[in-house]
Amino acid sequence: MISAVLDNRRFRSWGGQILLLGGFAALLFWLVSNTVTNLDARGIRVGFDFLWRQANFPISESVLPYDPSDTFLWAYVTGVGNTLAISILAIFLATALGLLVGLARRSKHPLTSGVAGVFVTTMRNMPLIVHLLFWYALATTALPAPREAYNPLPGVFLSLRGFYIPAVELDAAAWSAVCVVVVVTLAAWRLRHHMIGSGRWPDHYPVIAFLALIVVVAAGAAFLLQPNGTLSFPEMKGFNFAGGMRLSPEFAALMLGLVIYTSAFIGEIIRGGIDSVPLGQWEAGRAIGLSERHTLTKIIIPQALRIIVPPMTSQYLSTVKNTTLALAVGYPELGLVVGTVINQTGQAIESIALLLGIFLTISIAVSLFMNWYNAHVALVEAR
Numbered sequence: 001m002i003s004a005v006l007d008n009r010r011f012r013s014w015g016g017q018i019l020l021l022g023g024f025a026a027l028l029f030w031l032v033s034n035t036v037t038n039l040d041a042r043g044i045r046v047g048f049d050f051l052w053r054q055a056n057f058p059i060s061e062s063v064l065p066y067d068p069s070d071t072f073l074w075a076y077v078t079g080v081g082n083t084l085a086i087s088i089l090a091i092f093l094a095t096a097l098g099l100l101v102g103l104a105r106r107s108k109h110p111l112t113s114g115v116a117g118v119f120v121t122t123m124r125n126m127p128l129i130v131h132l133l134f135w136y137a138l139a140t141t142a143l144p145a146p147r148e149a150y151n152p153l154p155g156v157f158l159s160l161r162g163f164y165i166p167a168v169e170l171d172a173a174a175w176s177a178v179c180v181v182v183v184v185t186l187a188a189w190r191l192r193h194h195m196i197g198s199g200r201w202p203d204h205y206p207v208i209a210f211l212a213l214i215v216v217v218a219a220g221a222a223f224l225l226q227p228n229g230t231l232s233f234p235e236m237k238g239f240n241f242a243g244g245m246r247l248s249p250e251f252a253a254l255m256l257g258l259v260i261y262t263s264a265f266i267g268e269i270i271r272g273g274i275d276s277v278p279l280g281q282w283e284a285g286r287a288i289g290l291s292e293r294h295t296l297t298k299i300i301i302p303q304a305l306r307i308i309v310p311p312m313t314s315q316y317l318s319t320v321k322n323t324t325l326a327l328a329v330g331y332p333e334l335g336l337v338v339g340t341v342i343n344q345t346g347q348a349i350e351s352i353a354l355l356l357g358i359f360l361t362i363s364i365a366v367s368l369f370m371n372w373y374n375a376h377v378a379l380v381e382a383r
Helices: 002-007 009-041 072-105 110-124 128-142 172-198 205-225 249-276 279-287 292-328 334-345 348-382
Strands: 150-153 156-159 162-165 167-170 229-232 235-237 240-242 245-247
Touching: 072 110, 072 249, 072 292, 072 334, 072 348, 110 249, 128 249, 128 292, 162 249, 249 292, 279 292, 292 334, 292 348, 334 348
Parallel strands: none
Antiparallel strands: 150 156, 156 162, 162 245, 167 229, 235 240
């Protein structure tokens, strides 16, 4: 009977995996126990109690409100907020620029395709840290003092202390109205896409209905919520600008470096995906009277998405992880906050564990979303 069990292929497969998992768990338990014992012997406390102590260090800029009197836990949350904001903004801008680069690479005009090719080759073969340091040096040394700031556009000023642009200041009612309009817009866009896909409505009619609905919803939200907002322009007062929105040199250098570097890779992914679609699809679009733009958007790109999305997922994950290089230019993302907390508390193991766990969670969330979208695209194409 024992030989029959051992000869069972499924038993051997599962048994080997269980033994391997058990060995890994035992090794992990030994490492944790040994580390805790050695730290206790040296009088170093282990635990996450420090998270509720007062941080007592500043964070130069953040998307969430922060004060040095807040706890270390809120300092971590602030760092996560900065990391997420940088990641989302960089992914969005790099995708838009990468689309332009990918289309330019396919252009029949030799100058356009040549410039795009030089851009891709140069940017992809230069380390990201070099991009960041170059833009940071440019922002902090090549720009003038605030009183001699460049003014390329009305209300826009470039100086050593940052970039100043006009800003809209909204109250709570205005933000609520904006959220209502955004939610209704997304729902209406989804409904319009479904109606066009089902063939129940002409292609041009839902556009008019869509725009009319957005106008009606915006007017209704403004009437019910009574939002208030003001447009603030930067003005020179004393030794610096006041009003408007300030983009620090650190933020500007980080965004420029990340977006330009990532767009070169995304451009090649998009170009490769479009080139993978057979030429007969282009000819079919022309044969039924579609323009090049409509052939690209209605026929080519929907088919190319199945090729584009998987490598794009890896590129988005790399972009999220590349935000840790922000410490090279002094932008306070999560990695820089973790380093400061370690210097303040000495809780290195706990801080690194939190850093790993947070980035793992963000990466898994990005992967799940992109896998869902990839499956959604595949199902649409399969029908």
